[in-house]
Amino acid sequence: MTAFSLDPGQTAWCAELRALAAEQLRPVADKGEPGRVNRPLVAALGRLGLLARLFSSGALDLCLMRESLAQVCTEAETALALQGLGAHPVHAYGTAAQRAHWLPRVTDGDAVAAFALSEPGAGSDAAALALRADEDRAGAGGWRLTGEKCWISNAPEADLYTVFARTTPGAGARGVTAFLVPADRPGLTGTPIDMLSPHPIGALAFDAVPVTADDVLGEPGHGFRVAMGTLNLFRPSVGAFAVGMAQAALDATLEHTAGREAFGGPLKDLQTVSHQVAEMALRTEAARLMVYAAATAYDQGAADVPRRAAMAKLLATETAQYVVDAAVQLHGARALRRGHLLEHLYREVRAPRIYEGASEVQRAIIAKELYRTAGRPEGSASR
Structure with missing residues (x-):
């Protein structure tokens, strides 16, 4: 059953998260430096148990966390989300040894994680990855990673990277392997990129970086499955982040238009203003419901998760852009x-309409899934 409303416990938890963000996370976030990892903020998220909850609950919980934090402190929301995005492949596809070594450090806020998929020539077209994983015949087996990654959140300051590299040339999505690469691995260097968004983003250079079978996440040649499995979870939650921002902008607009005097009375008494605010609220609520529906579908193992995830991310991020601009x-x-x-x-x-699959990519996914399942009974499509 699709959840179109929250139960009292979930509503109370969201209120608690907003209070925590205002009282404990906002002051730490304000001391951070734009474009740099705020490690005290990551540690605070760990101390409050929010990072551990990334790996112990479902997609709806993740969405509620991201939406609630985003309404009050986008820096805390983003720090939480990037920890989840970077380490989810370890949680979901890693070996027992990989999980035991890294996940406690990630959930404590001691180690910063990053998801390294995009490249200078392979952003939205993730199947076109060029980072090479050449067999290491001179060493003790394994591979050597050579190439570049770009637009990587938390780079170059992260402690571990989930890296996607091509192990089989010319095989498209089928020739990609996911690796867990610690930041201190020889041959791995990085540089920050000065971006509009305040969170850290950088480029990584791989100069014959050694990796072995012990560093593989999942199975060799199945890295695209790791990437898409992670994105199917996190795309709806990007939508939740966007809904949180839209709600914050709407709340600010309600307060401003009720108190601001213009043309002989409060702004809210102007029909053009009140109708604009009504449209902002309508779109925000529609996006919220689609995000919750997509997250619930993921938690229930529904067959149409890729389509729902893409729809939620697309609608919510485009809606947030509209609402913030109107505000x-x-x-x-x-x-x-x-x-x-x-x-x-x-x-x-602005950035959420681009990362984790641009709006145009989401439309392509939606159309592909619609045509793939056309004519089938609802719920019969394979995941």
């Missing part, structure tokens, strides 16, 4: 002043 318009110039909530959200809201 800026209704606030006027003050919203673009450095340090204003909406100035911050305006910078944050």
Whole structure:
């Protein structure tokens, strides 16, 4: 059954998360440096038990965490999400030894994780990866990684990377293997990239970086399955992040338009303003419901998770862009002043329409899934 509303326990937990974000996480986030990993913030998330919950609960819980934190502290939300994205492949596909070594450090906030999929020539087209994993005939077996990764969140400051490399040339998605690569591995270097978004993003260079069978996540040649399995979980939660930002912008707009006097009365009494606010609320709630439905489908092992995940991510991120932009318009110039909530959200809201599959990619996934399952009874499609 699709969950179209939260139970009282979930509602209370979301309120608790918002309070934690305001009282304990926001002050730590404010001390961070834009473009750098805020390790005290990651440690605070671990101390509060939120990082451990990434790996002990389902997709709906993940979405509720991301939405709730995003309403109050996007920096805390992003730090949490990046830990989950980078380490989920270890949790879901790693060996017992890999999980035992890394997951306690990730959940404590002691080790920072990163998901290294994108490359200079392979962003949305993830099957076109060029990072090579050549057989290491001179060493003790395994492979040598040679090439580049780019637009990697938490790089170059992460402690471990989930890296996707081509082990079989010319095999497309079938020739990719996922590796767990510690940051101190010889031949691995990185540089930060100065981006619009405030969280850290960088490039990685692999100069014959050694990896062995002990570093493989899942099975050799099945790395694309690891990547897509991770993205099917995290795409709806990107939507939840977007819904949280949209809600924060909507809340700010309600307060501003109720109190701001213009043309002989409060802004809210102008029909053009009140109708705009109503549209913002309508779209935000529609996106929220689609995110919850996609997360519930994932938790129930439904057959149509790729389509639902893509729909949720697409609708929510496009909606958030619209709502934040409308909020800026209704606030006027003050919203673009450095340090204003909406100035911050305006910078944050753009990137989710690109990362973890751009909006155009989500549309392609949706169409592919629709045609693949056309004519089949509902629920009969293979996952």
